[in-house]
Structures are given as structure tokens and as C-alpha cells.
Amino acid sequence: MSAARVGVVTFPGTLDDQDAARAVHLVGAQAVPLWHADHDLKGVDAVFLPGGFSYGDYLRCGAISRFAPLMDELIPAARAGLPVLGTCNGFQILCEAHLLPGALTRNASLHYVCRDQRVRVEQNDTAWTSAFGQGQEIVLPVKHGEGRYVASADTIAELEATGRVVVRYIGNPNGSMNDIAGITNEAGNVVGLMPHPEHAVEELVGAPSTDGLGFFTSILKKLVNA
């Protein structure tokens, strides 16, 4: 059987793409580079939308990216069930593309924040979190200036009622509503996260934690069992 193929999207200003590709390799899957200007998902089994500043983000984070040629392919595929994980800018893009509800706004502190963040995995029944225990506390780095999750009261209530808050901060770094660090869509295949699992996968480098590996082993398990 050929290895599971996880696409890693690169916009011109994407920054964490090689980090994501490295993490995909580490768990034994194949990372497939996807270019923003191509109408081509290269038949991948899942997609990782990494962090960065896709098109400079001078307008609103992710506001232009959702119109990229690649997104024309990705949006319907995600609606049809393709597993997609967006972290940081990737999460912002998923919200702008309406694959996930709500929006990410300027941190309450008005400062960019880079720190090792304790979070709780609230749902382990998504495509990207099955390797974790329900309620497991883990450490992942956050690094963003616009990570404050906001949505209408109805949306927040619905997310909470339907168990779609996937990851919650323990010690809110940015003023997000309900300490929300990550959410999923109704089907559980699309997940958006502000923290960066790809920076917590090796002892030697990155955050002092390898807790990020679980996101990658989760998707690998799902794809191999599929």
C-alpha cells in the first residue's frame, strides 16, 4: 500500500509549510506540495493549510487567499469530506472561506504573542484529534497577532452544544471567546486551530513538547484505516 498523501499548501507568503511537511514525514506519511496558483489537489488524501501571511495579509488575514485557484478545488473537496487542517493563517483562511464559522481578530493585548501554550483537547472524534484522550491537556506553541476567535452568540452556543470546540486554551493568550483555540465543522473533517502542532513534534527543536504529533498520527490512522 502506498503511503498516505497529505497535501501541504503554499501561498506566496506561507511560512510554516516546510515545518508541516517535516511533521507529515515524521509520522510516515508523504507530504505533497500544493501551490496556491494551481487548480490541482494532486489527488491527496488530506490537506494541511499552514500558517504564514498568505498574500501579505494587509487587508484581513486570509481574505484574499480564499479566492486562490487552489481554493476553488479545496472548498468543494472539503465540503465533500476531504480532511483539512488549517493552523493559524490556515484557520483564518478556513473561516474566510466559510468552511468554518466565525473569525479571527486582533489579539486583545494588541501584541503578537509567541509562547508555549497549555490547551485541552475537547473532542477526540475529529479526523485530526483521534490520537488524543478526551480532555487531554497538551502543550503547543501559539504565535500570532490575530488569533482572537469571535463569532455570534448563536454560533458560539451551537459550537458548544454540538461539541465542535475541538481545542480550548488553558490560560487564554488572545481574548478568544470561550477560550476557543480550535473548532471543527459539522462533519468533523475540517479543523481550524490557532496553535501550531507542527512546531511541537521533535525533542530537539521547537516547543518543549512533542504533543503536536498526535494531530499527524490521527490523520495517518484515519487514512490508513479508510
Added chain:
Amino acid sequence: MSTDSVKRAQSTPDEPMPFAELGMKQDEYDRVKEILGRRPTGSELAIYSVMWSEHCSYKSSKVHLRQFATKAPKSEALLVGMGENAGVVDIGDGWAATFKIESHNHPSYVEPHQGAATGVGGIVRDIMSMGARPIAVMDALRFGAADAPDTRRVLPGVVEGISHYGNCLGLPNIGGEVVFDPCYIGNPLVNALCVGLLRKDQIKLATAPGPGNKVVLFGASTGPDGIGGASVLASATFEDESHAKRPAVQVGDPFMEKLLIECCLELYAADVVVGIQDLGAAGVSCATTELAAKGTGGMAVDLNLVPLRDPSLRPEEILMSESQERMMAVVRPEDIPAFMAICEKWDVPATVIGEVTDTGRLVMTWDGEVIVDIPPGTAADEGPVYERPYQEPAGQAALNADTPDRLERPADLRATLLRLLGSPNLADKEWVTSQYDRYVRSNTVLAQPADAGVLRVSEVMAGAEPTTRGIALATDGNGRYAKLDPYAGAQLALAEAYRNVAVTGAKPLAVTNCLNFGSPEDPEVMWQFAEAVRGLADACRTLGVPVTGGNVSFYNQTGSAAIHPTPVVGVLGVIDDVARRVPSGFTGEGLRVALLGETREEFGGSEWAHVVHGHLGGLPPQADLEAEQALATVLVEAARGGLLEGSHDLSDGGLAIALAEACLARGVGATVTLNDDPFTGLFSESAARALVAVRPEVFEEFAALCAEHEVPCYGLGVTGGDALVVEGVLEVPVSELRETHTGTLPALFG
């Protein structure tokens, strides 16, 4: 309105030119006339005035900086030395590292955010132009007193500028310094360092060889930013055109710079670049004259082809514009289509603006008329050189005689420790560093607050093989030490950066420096400069680490008050197996704690004298370079042998602060015993010392290694518990240390 062409200059030989407004002296202007055999055109004057400015020509510093070459130690690691965009060092396994530090002090005072941001942008392009992928940045910052109102304007802006620009580029910020002193109040120092990686056989140089090769300008379009004096020139030459005062601080676009990085790397990989130069200070003037001077010697440029953001720009302004995110490449004609295709892929505008010639002249045209016709070397390399007079400052002897011996020693050492630990210079800098991305690219092994930043060498490049190597980088500088004795102060700056690299287990290899001083026209400042350069060059020779490049920043003064002389020194080291790096501080319980090196009663320029007594006088600690070298050898060998669990450099605040920081690293306490006078033991700032944590079972082996290299090793105690205990002297819970250490900056800056 007519253009000031060469033809016009010949027919109007006596037309007065505004050279003085451009900062040029009469004798310098006379020399330009002598070189050209006529008066310069406005455009030529623009070129000579910026290329012969202090910033570009090093006219006051050159005679001193030569020592970095004449006294340079033999180094097999040095691949490219001074004079290029940045030095390049062999780090093994076919890899090379290139690094440089540069100042952006004055712009950062005028407009802190953009000034600091474009400082990062500029140094990153220097590294790119060597053929390297930039892999990390760090910043050495100096501000006025922490509680001064203007510091509240400058510091947050500078930090935000660095944060915004560096984070958008995707470069981890792995270290640096934040120092406060009233002397920097009107003259903050923003020194930005960048390091890049490349394959050793892929070095690119700033050169334009091969007549017929095309000159390509690519990146951002040219606008009126950073023009400074050129508007004087334009309006003087064209009477009716009243150009509004142009903004003198550049504005950065990090997204364009990120595109440029990826674009350049693809251009290098496709082998379609013959020579390359970034556009920094003096913009097109600098790039064309330097490329031409180092190549075949001639270049023809049509300035009308330069893409403009503001179509009203005159040629003089185009030549002097410091618009950011621009590069200039020399490309073989047959490679132009491939070059353009790569630029298009990355949405980077690129334009052929001229070609290399063998005429020995740099010729530029505007609207069909020749407006520049000069030998490029006369602007690039043959600027004026000054032997500025220098003399020891009148108050120097009195300053040195006013030793800290007269200062009252504290009765309560616990209170003294906490007072120092919470003082702005020693307090936790997380308020600053948490605004920088330290993880991007996933190669960061150690970052602030570690003694040095350490990176794994792991880049995807043609011909690259897997390696276990890593590099370490640190910057240091102590203006108070340098004020007391600039010769020793520069050596101590080098010694500390060298030591900070060594405590991580990396072997120091090479040096970059940023020399921040007052006005070179003040003989007393010039004396400080001459002494500092002499000291640094001598120390580099003794320690066997060559200077690979750097930058001089003069005129850091307000009125007659200059800053403390502040040589900031960056050291790069290499570690064979990066998995063997030594973390900062106490990493576990039950480890033996040892102090390496000799402690003397040295309080001149110390943090204690500064914080407690507001005193600056006497002499700085002795710079014992042989002891530094022996200490570094022990640290590197011990790391290689896996003997160290943690280590930490001793510097500002002495052993007391080093112990506190070592406890704070992982929240592990320690109990230690001091034999001699506890005040000196805890707060003296003697150099060539480090604190280490060693597993008990290998302590004998480690002590033997120290003895072999004649490095004094004093067992102080053991790690463990939740307090720092100095037997019979003081006891502070780690939680109280943390509260004191972390509270200061947030209280000041929100």
C-alpha cells in the same frame, strides 16, 4: 525644464552645485571635479555625495578598521572576508554560514516602527545577496532609561517593527539584547543581525562581469522614500519644481521581501545569476557603482526604465531613493527568459535597465541624454579617507580614578539580589521576545533567554547531505565598560559573546561587529573609536576568530552629549552534533553545581554600581583572553563528551544573577556555599566565568578536564528544591525570584 546632462555640465562649468546641502565638503567636491575634468551633473553629484557619505564610504573609520584585516588570525574557516555584503564561514559538511550585524539607529529614533522594520529588511537582503537562505535574525537594542517617557514611545515601536517585519518573513528571532541606559535617550541603538545558510560552492558575489550581460532591477518599485538630501538637489537644479520635503525614513513591505527571498533562492538554484547586490543605503547609486567597479568595469543604464511608484521622481531622486525590497542582478542574455519566468512565478516585478560594458565607465541616460558618465570605482572604492584627530577625553583619568571602592557595600544581600534581578537591564525580557516568532522553520534548538541562539543545520538545497551540525550565535556589548576603557570594553564584548556561544557547546568561529559611537569629528569620540577597534582587533587575533564584516554607526549623539561608546559584537560558532547542545540553567534535581573561572573584586561599570549607586567609574573587569579561551575549550569538550546537563554564562550582575537565572530556567532551585566574601562572590563581574550543572557520577571526569586546561573549577553545591539558597547568606523561593524577574517590563510597558 531641462535635464542636467553631461553636455549641459560641460557648457555651464561654473554653475553652482548644492554639494554642501548634500553633506559634501568643498575639498571633496573639488576632487569630484578633478576626477571628471568638469563639474558633475546633478545626477553625478547625487551619486558621489551618497557614496562618499560616512555611512557608505567609512571615510572616518577606514584607517582603523584595516586592523581587522592586518591583525586577522589565520582561519581555515573563513571563505569570504570583509568588503562583501557579508562574511562567509565554512561550518563543515559542505555547508557555509553567512552573518552580519548592521545598525538602523537614526531611523529608529525618528520613526521607531518603520526604522526598526527596515533595519531587519536591509540586513536580510545582505545575507540573501551572498547566495544564502536567511535562517534567523536577532537584535541588539539599546534604549534610554526604562522609565523615561520617550522610551515608552521608542521601545514598543521598535519591538513592533522588528516583530511585524521578521515574523512576516518567516525568520525565527533567536536572541539579542535589550539594554537601558540614560545615555541612549535621544539615540536608541537598533542593531539587527541576520544569519544565512548556503552550500559552500554556491557563494554569490556583488560583481558585474561579462560585457553584454544584462542588469536587472527586481523587487519593489522605486518611490520617494529615504531620499533625504536629493530633493535639495532636484529643486536646486530645477528652479520651478518645488518638491515637498521627502520622507527620510523608508517604509517596509515584508511580504515583498519574503517573495524576494524565495525568488532569489529559485534564481540561484536555476543558476541564472552572475552577480547580485541588494539595494540598501544609496539605492541604485550604490548597486550600480559597486557592481560595475567589481566586474568588467563598465555599465550602461537607462534610468527611464526604472519602475517608479511616483512618476514625478527626477533622476537624482531615483539614484538616491532608499525604497526597500529591491535587488539588482547581472544575468547572461540567454538566461533572461528563465530569470523572468521565476520572477513572474513569485509575482516579483523585474526589469532590464541596462547592461555590462567594457568601457570602464558607468553611463546613465535619461530621456535620451547622458546624465552620468563616471569611472565607477571612483565612487565605490576611492572615496575620501580621513585620519581624524583623536585624543583621550579630558575627564578620562578622573573617571578611572573614581573607583567603586568608595561605594558602601550592602548589609542585606538578599535585598540586593532582588533589587538587581528586577532592575530593567536584568529583568526578564519576555515582554519583548514573546512578540517574536522563535519557532518558524523548525530548526530552533535554543532561543532567548538562552545564552546563545542555536539552530539545527537542515535546509533543502541542491547537493546538500544530512548533517548533525548546528550553529550558535550571540551578540554582546557593554557601553559602561567601554566608556571606562574602550580598548578593554570592546574586548569584553567579544569575550562575552564568545563565551555565550561556548556555553552551548559550540566552538566560536567568526565575528561580526556593529560599532556605535558619537561624532567622529569630536577627537574624544574618535579616541574611543580608535581604542575600541584596536582592542577588538587584538582580541580577535588572540582568540583566533576573524572579523568577517560589520558596520560603523557614527553621530549617535544629541548636541555635544555622545552615547557611551558601544561596540556590539556578534560571534558565530559551530557544534558538530547539535543534539549535544547544552541547555541554559539548571535542568534537573541532584546535579552538582560548579563555578568555572576566577573571581576578583571587580565592580567598575558593574550592574550593582549602576543600579544601587548610579555610579560609573574606575576600570572595567580585566579581559583575560587566555582564560576565556581555556574556558571555551573546556565547555566545548565537555559538551562533546556529554558531561554537562546545563550551563550559564556569568556576566552582568555576577554569580548572584547567574544563579537566579539558572534556577528560573526550569524552576529548579539550588543550594550553594561560598567560601570567601559573599558580596564579592555574588556580585563581582569578573569575566571568563561560567556556571555549570554536572551529573555527580561524571563530576570527577569533568573536574579533571578543567584541571587539564587550567580552568579553576569550584564545586558550589547541588541543584534541587524550590528555593535558591546561599548557605548562611540568603534564601529566596524560586517563585519569588520569578515574580521579581518577570514583573518589571510589563509594569513599564503594559
